[in-house]
Amino acid sequence: MNYYLVGGAVRDKLLGYPFTERDWVVVGASPEQMLEAGFRPVGKDFPVFLHPQTGEEYALARTERKTAPGYGGFVFHTDSDITLEEDLRRRDLTINAMAEEPDGTLIDPYGGRDDLQQKLLRHVSDAFSEDPVRVLRVARFAARYHHLGFRVAPETMALMRSMVAAGEVAHLVAERVWKEMERALREASPDVFFLTLRECGALAVILPELEALFGVPQPPQHHPEIDCGLHALLSLTAARRLSDDSEVLLAALLHDLGKALTPADELPRHIAHEARSLPLVEQVCERLAIPKRHRELAIAVARDHTNCHRAFELKPATVLQLLQRLDVLRRPQKLQQFLLACTADARGRTGLEETPYPQAAYLQAACDCVAQVQPQALMAQGYEGAALGKALQQQRLQQLQELKLRYKDSTP
Structure with missing residues (x-):
């Protein structure tokens, strides 16, 4: 032995x-x-x-x-x-x-040591083509070692393309795809995972909703990178700088899927893309058997990232509705995750990678204000039932109104 x-x-x-x-x-x-x-x-x-x-x-x-x-x-x-x-x-x-x-x-x-020195990801033998998971693994290793200068060997990329063309990738089990994808999201350069899949044609099979974003334009004054697919990957890169939480990373990647469905005569604007995104995010999560907690955050970010960007313009009642949709009083961590993904969206734009995002601090302060209003104090005053709910809502709105005024007064 x-x-x-x-x-x-x-x-x-x-x-x-x-x-x-x-x-x-x-x-x-x-x-x-x-x-x-x-x-x-x-x-x-x-x-x-x-x-x-x-x-x-x-x-x-x-x-x-x-x-x-x-x-x-x-x-x-x-x-x-x-x-x-x-x-x-x-x-x-x-x-x-x-x-x-x-x-x-x-x-x-x-020859593995030589390939390490040459920074090559090269297949061992033609037996590589028998297992489609290897396409995902190569893409993940490309994401892991990209910052060290590694690249996929041309002959291996050619073999991966032939596997996609032969339909092997279409036979991948959803759970295995998600397992590799989740690991890739936390690698040093997660965008390279999706770029590698795109180069060999596998992205269109595994994640066609993301593939569809490439080539779709956005207004250059807001998105200097213009391309919606590039923005999705830039947002993922920005999210990876902020967090290694795969829930946040997935939400940043999927937040704009609806832009692929914008009517051609409305481009490059994307009116109501948030609503168009929701069924696509659900579709991805269902097909790949993505866990519920990832799905919930991805839906929340797709639905409300624009509201987050416009936080200072929102009425107190709208802010309260947003916080209630996020269920922040019972799940404060979800607000933190939501704000990280929205910050990544704002910074996932060419030349704006370090842009400040004060909306995050504002909405966190709004959450703290709302949390200060507890039902026990109102119950001690005799409120109950529907009257208690109404009083809670009124006091929370008052707190949010005062917060909005404080922020307005402190703005130069």
Whole structure:
């Protein structure tokens, strides 16, 4: 029985990039031998075991055979005769197909170290084309290492295009798409994930609502970048500077989907694009099985980001309605997330990446004012039922009116 450190830990160790997980491959062992050594089985499709002390994953060396379209269409084979090189050959990228012996010796049969030095994301073999998830993984690695200068090798991009053309990407399972997308949103350059998918044609299959924004113009006086698709990615980039919360990042990305449906005779203006966006955001979230909390924030930002931008112009009653729609008294974190996404929208414009966004502080102050008005004090005065609700509303509106006056008086 021989075991080797493999995959991301080897890659990132050579790069000097931080990593937390370590995966191992075991060569020359059977499942029975692993159990006898105290390892705990966890794999369903192929034998994977947890180390009895460290809890790290140890997988038996394996090969695979394509039997059906999509991510799940594989038969895996494990045997004590399978070599380390055979196991590494089935991996996606050369930089992920390296191993390390217990003494630190590097095993690199497919040129992964050279590709690290050349900053290339290159597939190991033609077996890459059998698994459409690899298209998403390459795009995610491009997003992770873009700031280091990495790029997708031309031959790998060509292979990804052929996979899209062959319909492989259309067989991806929604949950797996979302898993890769959510991880990509938190990478250093999340916009590169979507640009890479767009370059190979996969974005039009996976996220056609976002693809449809590219080429749609906006008024240059408000959006110097003009293109709606570019604005969506700039907003995502701005959001990533502010947060690593995937709920905020997704909301920033999807907030303007309705602009793709603006009638041609109204362009470059986008009247009522907020209302047009809502069913599209719902459609994306439903199709990709995106969690409810992500969906709720994305809907809120798509619906009310314009109201947030115009916060100083809103009447107190409109501000209160906005806060009530966001359910800020029960869920104060949602307001913070909403304000981050709206700030990212304002800064997701060419040349305006550092623009101040005082609306966020104003709406946070409005939330604090509303929260100060509690029903207990009014109940002590004898209010109850409908009268209590009306009194709460009146006092909160009064607080918001006074806040608006304070902000007006403090403005030069």
